[in-house]
Amino acid sequence: MPLPFLTADRAFDEASDDLALPFDDRGRWRRPYRPGPWRVGAAALVLLLASYVLVAAVIIAVAGTLPAAAACLGGAAVAILCALRFLRVGVWVSSRGLRRVGFFLTSTTPWGQVVAVRTVQQPVRWLALPRTVQGQALVLVRRDRAPEDVPPLLTTHNADFLARAEAFDRAADGVEVWADEYGRG
Template sequence: MPLSFLTADGAFDAQEEDVPLAHHDLDRWRRPYRPGPWRVAGSAVLLLLAAFMLFATMIIAFAGTWAGAAVCLVAALSVVGTALRMLMTGVWVSRAGLRRVGVFSARSVPWDEITELRTVQQPVRWLGLPRTVQGQALIATCRSGAELPALLTDQNADFLSRGEAFRRAVDTVEAWAEDYRTVRAAA
């Protein structure tokens, strides 16, 4: 079973052209980068925990305590859902705009509303924890003048110790924005 949220649709294959809007399926939301090893490792640990919880559910069910088995099953399924949501966290792009997906929320902004995308040096959260370190962040400015929270940082779970991957992801998101502006100007 292919897990589409784990792939970047071949965004970094050497044979593929660099024009993001050249894809045949422009209306589908896609992540312009691959999930990082920290994000995948965290999700794998949660899935391992869920496997043990499901095994415990089976033992409790065979013991005849159905209420306890149901509680354990619900807890295991919530851990699986959290692991999958962690894998889906990040920035997604499509012809419709830019979507910033978090563990508990998602916010979409149409390309028309975004006036500027820029990379800045600023204190950023390390692996999403409260501790901040100096790093780079991709910031989007809206037409209203408000700045969105950092879309990508070089210290998050996708790009920690992967500076080149961060630069490629930033370039890809900026290319989507530029191609959208070009298509809108031609129309």
């Protein structure tokens, strides 16, 4: 079964130096990096929990209480949808703009509003928890907002890049290349 999200890093690694954006269809939204092990592991645990709830729904349905089985089935469906949404969280790029996909909210910034995308040293949140540590962040500077009003796009301590500094550098470089290519026009 092809898993397209696993080919993002490979496409950038195999690209030649004269081809900065190694994709044929640049109008399609894509994440220029792979989801990290923390994100994939958390989603796998939620899917494991959902499988147990589905088995419980079958057992409850065989026992004869259909409303309870429907409730278990609904709970498992919600868990599966949450795991899939958690895997989609991140930064996505296309020729139309830059999209920040959050768990509950998605925002798209057209390239015309992007002034710069750059990597800075600053305190960042560790795995989206309130605790902050010193790290790197990829920040977006927009024409219509102050830089401190825009949360970082990527950090070295989020679920995709914790303990993966090289992957953060590749992803930040990839997003910066997209911003350089389309942010000028």
